[in-house]
Amino acid sequence: MRTIDQPTHAPAAVVEPVANPGVDLAWLAERIDYSLFQQCIHCGLCTASCPTYVETSDENDSPRGRIYLMRSVTDGRLAMSPEVRRHLDLCLDCRACETACPSGVQYGKLIEPYKIAMLQDAPTGAGLSPLQRVILHHLFPYANRVRAALLPVRLLQKVGLMRLIGRSGLTKLLPPTLRNMEAMVPELQAPSRLPEVLPAIGPKRARVGLFLGCVTDAMTPQTTAATARVLQRNGCEVVVPRGQACCGAIHYHSGAEAPALELARRNLEAFDVDELDAIVINAAGCGAMFKGYEHIMPPEEHERTSRFVAKIKDVSEFLMSLGPIAPTHPVDATVTYHDACHLCHAQQIRNQPRQLLGMIPGLKLVPLAESELCCGAAGTYNLTEPEMSARLGRRKMDNIEAAGAAIVASGNIGCTLQIARQIRERGSAVEVVHPVDLLDRAYGGGEV
The missing domain is CATH 3.40.50 (Rossmann fold)
Incomplete structure (x- = not known):
């Protein structure tokens, strides 16, 4: 018969933290509440909704698997190895897992800081290439630069030469990133050039700010103009502030946190929320970024940010709440x-x-x-x-x-x-x- 003080099982081995975690854990600790990891109950209901898991059937490419990897790195049990980095890089941050999760895991608040940390501490050969960094940080977030860069393409489209260039195979000589960009360019239209204020048509029902975006307005200006007209048709006076900027999503999701916050502050200044019933967005990614400003802005700016976020509405969300004509x-x-x-x-x-x-x-x-x-x-x-x-x-x-x-x-x-x-x-x-x-x-x- 064993004595009362005899252990029933061997004591757990003490696991030493990894010597080099590969990311700045102190930086992550300031941005991730550890309880967010603990919300995951490992039920696996998220896996069927995850695009990368559906394609690869690899548990490490599922939300459940990625949460386990991120928590292991945070706990010091696992280093940010090339394999771990690859599984996290492959995440689209689509957040379909949040819809599927019965426990309300806020996956976006985990993966987004991790992706930033991974890019900030990326080893040589990992992360963004120099060309990708230039495109994502110095071109895409600035609509005028995008329009200027696309002007030759628009002219070639007008005279019918872009299709000829594509059929000739010349685009295959471009670097892979530029080839992908060229393949994504639609038939370009003339810039929207909206005035700063557009009057309501019929009885005035609301005064709204219209966010133009960067890539959205440069690539599909016809949708920008259509959004303004639809709002006017529904009795909205439409204000288009000249000081607005990119929402910051491109910088933020590619590891450049500081420029993203500066762009956010420019938008907070540009839109006078006290004079607007809503700030209308026609791009889902921008709307989600705006609604997440409180999560990324410093605590001392939360009051102003919350007033701004309260006015953010997707165009469909706003019209249905207004009562569409x-x-x-x-x-x-x-x-x-x-x-x-x-x-x-x-x-x-x-x-x-x-x-x-x-x-x-x-x-x-x-x-x-x-x-x-x-x-x-x-x-x-x-x-x-x-x-x-x-x-x-x-x-x-x-x-x-x-x-x-x-x-x-x-x-x-x-x-x-x-x-x-x-x-x-x-x-x-x-x-x-x-x-x-x-x-x-x-x-x-x-x-x-």
């Missing part, structure tokens, strides 16, 4: 709707875009299989992880073609460009637009 011009087309990740998962906006489309006379809305599975755009993921991005893009296009729709609508610029690329590569006749583009047609377009 019924459009009267028929749009006779079969349409399917793709849920942009940062609209349906990050902002929980699903019904409003479909409700707006359902108001359009003549429009038939058909379901899209795997509508909430990421298309592979994921901000700049299609530049940094082109292989997985292409796999997910092809999967999305398969589902779009199976839906039998002539038009696919999506509320995010990244999704629009990604799907448009797949359409061109397949030679498909499907058209991809923002829901507000269709609503604008149903209001009569530019007829004011």
Whole structure:
């Protein structure tokens, strides 16, 4: 018979922390509440919603697996090895796992600081290439620079030479990042050039600020103009502040935290929230970034930031809360709707875009299989992880073609460009637009 003080099992071995964790754990500790790791109960319900796990079937490429990896690094039990880094890099940050999780794990608040830390401490050969860094930090966040860079492309498109250049194979001589960029460029339109204030049409119902974005306004200025017209048609006076800047998402998600915060402050200054009923966004990624400002801004700026965030509304969210005026011009087309990740998962906006489309006379809305599975755009993921991005893009296009729709609508610029690329590569006749583009047609377009 054993004595009362005899141990029933061997004591647990003391695990020494790894000598070099590979990331700045002190920096991470300031930005991640450790209890966020503990919210995960390891049930695995997130795995079926995770695009990378669906494609690879690797547990380390699932949200549950990545949380385990991040927690192990945080605890000092695991170093940020190339293998660990690869599994975390492959995450799209689509946040579909947050929708699926029964425990309410805030996965975005874990992976986003980790991705920044990984880029800040990336070893030689890892992280962004010099070309990617220039593009992401010094080109994309500035709409005027993007427009200037695309001006030769727009001219070549107008005279029909871009297709000839593509067929000749000359673009294959470009570096991979530039090849991917060239493949994403749509048919470019003239800049929107909106005045600073646009009057409401009919009785004034609201005064709203319109956020233009950077890539959105440069690549799809017709959607910017359509958004303004739709708001006007619904009795909104539209204010377009000249001092606004990129939302900061491109910098933030590519490891440049300080410039992202400066861009955020510029937007806080540009929009006079006390004079506006809402700040309207037509790009899901920008809206999600804005709504997350309180999470990334220093505590001493939270009061001002919270007042700003309270006014942020996706255009579909705002119109449905305002009560949209019924459009009267028929749009006779079969349409399917793709849920942009940062609209349906990050902002929980699903019904409003479909409700707006359902108001359009003549429009038939058909379901899209795997509508909430990421298309592979994921901000700049299609530049940094082109292989997985292409796999997910092809999967999305398969589902779009199976839906039998002539038009696919999506509320995010990244999704629009990604799907448009797949359409061109397949030679498909499907058209991809923002829901507000269709609503604008149903209001009569530019007829004011």
